[in-house]
Structures are given as structure tokens and as C-alpha cells.
Amino acid sequence: MATPTWGFNGGHLGPTLRAERDDSFDVLQLRAAERLRPSPAVPARLAEDTGLELPEADGSVRGRHFELLRSGIDGRPMAMDRVDETVTRGTAEVWTxxxxxxxxxxxHVHDVQSRVLDVDGKRPEPALRGRKDTVAAATGSTVRIALRFDGPSDPDIPYLYHCHLLSHEDEGMTGQFVVVEKGQRAGEVPDHAGH
Known part of the structure; x- marks a missing residue:
């Protein structure tokens, strides 16, 4: 008799059926002590996000739109020899x-932290109001994020943006962007043939 478990089924995380043979192995075992120390009390007031280090929508110089599909971002699978976007160092943008x-x-966008501006046009819930380096976009939803590109610039060495689910990333849900100085253009992506 097959036992239902959770795992990857055809590239999707979800219920699968495992045959009677048990091919599992123990990786980690956690054992609680018979008597535990009491936990400290939760503070009456938690830290507030001052927003000083994160961009706002009104400070952005450009907006970009990305359609997230398993076949690729904006319908294009990842290509190592292609720069998809060029951003200017020191600027903020709003990505939809x-x-x-x-x-x-x-x-997930490499080398930046973002602020979630809204989810489906509504103010984000409290858990989404701090610094983010990855944001979940639910099926059918639209999420707007503000990003500021203050990291190192190099017109020839791209950063990535991608779905952070490994199987989706492997299927091509990845794009590349370069950060350039004001007035500079994207260069040429290094040849990765044979690497």
C-alpha cells in the first residue's frame, strides 16, 4: 500500500505517493529536556521600522513590470548571454x-533589499513592511516593491533576479541586470561557454 507524503511530483511541491519500501534516512533528531527553562517575556512594544534605509515610491526614477511565469520572467527563459535590464547606481526604482x-x-533580487509598497493595491500586512530580499507573489497577485541600487556597478558583470524556488530557477525563471554609473551603458556579458 502506498503512503502519502510531501515531496516533488513532476517538478511541483505537493502530495506524492511513496511505495511500501522505505528509502528514508534520519538526518537530525531533536530531543527536548524533561524540564525547560522559561522563555523571556515578549516585549510590550517591538522595534519599529524607521524606513530610513529603504526607498519609497516617490523617490524612484523608473518603474519596471515583470510577469512571473514558470516558462520564464516576461515569457523569456534565462539566457546567460543576455542582459535583461540596466539600472543606474544610486537610484531607486519601483518594480511591479x-x-x-x-x-x-x-x-529575489541580488544585492539589494526592497520595501513592499503594496499587494494587489493594498497596504502590505505588518510582516511585509520591513526590509525584504525575497517577496512571495501569490498566484494571480500583483506586488509592487521599491528598490535602491547602491551596490557596486559593473556594466559587464550582471546580478540576478529570479524565483527562489530551485526547480523554477532551473527551468529558466531568472533574469540578469547590470548596475551602471550615470550615463554608462550595459557592456558585454562574459562568455560562459564550457563553464
Whole structure:
């Protein structure tokens, strides 16, 4: 008799059936002590996000739109020899993420932290109001994030933005952007042939 478990089934995380043979192995065992120390009390007031280090929408110089599909971002699978976006160092932008796919996509942008401006046009819930380096875009939702690009610039060495689910990333849900100095253009991506 097959036992239902959770795992990858055809590239999707979800219920699968495992045959009677048990091919599992123990990785970690946690044992609680018979008597535990009491936990400290939760503070009456938690720290507030001052927003000083994160960009706002009104400080952005440009908006970009990304359609998140398993076939690729904006319908294009990742290409190592292509720069998809060029951003100027020291500027802030608003990126709109639209999930037109069939499952949640965890969108991650390298070398920046972002602020979630809104989810489906509504103010984000408290858990989404701090610094983020990855944001979940649920099926059918639209998430707007503000980002500021203060990291190192190099017109020839791209950063990535991608779905943070490994199987989606492997299927091509990844794009590349370069950060350039004001007035500079994107260069040429290094040849990765044979690497």
C-alpha cells in the first residue's frame, strides 16, 4: 500500500505517493529536556521600522513590470548571454511583479533589499513592511516593491533576479541586470561557454 507524503511530483511541491519500501534516512533528531527553562517575556512594544534605509515610491526614477511565469520572467527563459535590464547606481526604482502563473513565486533580487509598497493595491500586512530580499507573489497577485541600487556597478558583470524556488530557477525563471554609473551603458556579458 502506498503512503502519502510531501515531496516533488513532476517538478511541483505537493502530495506524492511513496511505495511500501522505505528509502528514508534520519538526518537530525531533536530531543527536548524533561524540564525547560522559561522563555523571556515578549516585549510590550517591538522595534519599529524607521524606513530610513529603504526607498519609497516617490523617490524612484523608473518603474519596471515583470510577469512571473514558470516558462520564464516576461515569457523569456534565462539566457546567460543576455542582459535583461540596466539600472543606474544610486537610484531607486519601483518594480511591479505580476504572478500570472499557477503557484506562488518567491521573487529575489541580488544585492539589494526592497520595501513592499503594496499587494494587489493594498497596504502590505505588518510582516511585509520591513526590509525584504525575497517577496512571495501569490498566484494571480500583483506586488509592487521599491528598490535602491547602491551596490557596486559593473556594466559587464550582471546580478540576478529570479524565483527562489530551485526547480523554477532551473527551468529558466531568472533574469540578469547590470548596475551602471550615470550615463554608462550595459557592456558585454562574459562568455560562459564550457563553464
Amino acid at each position: 511583479l505580476r504572478n500570472g502563473g499557477d503557484m506562488t513565486h518567491n521573487f
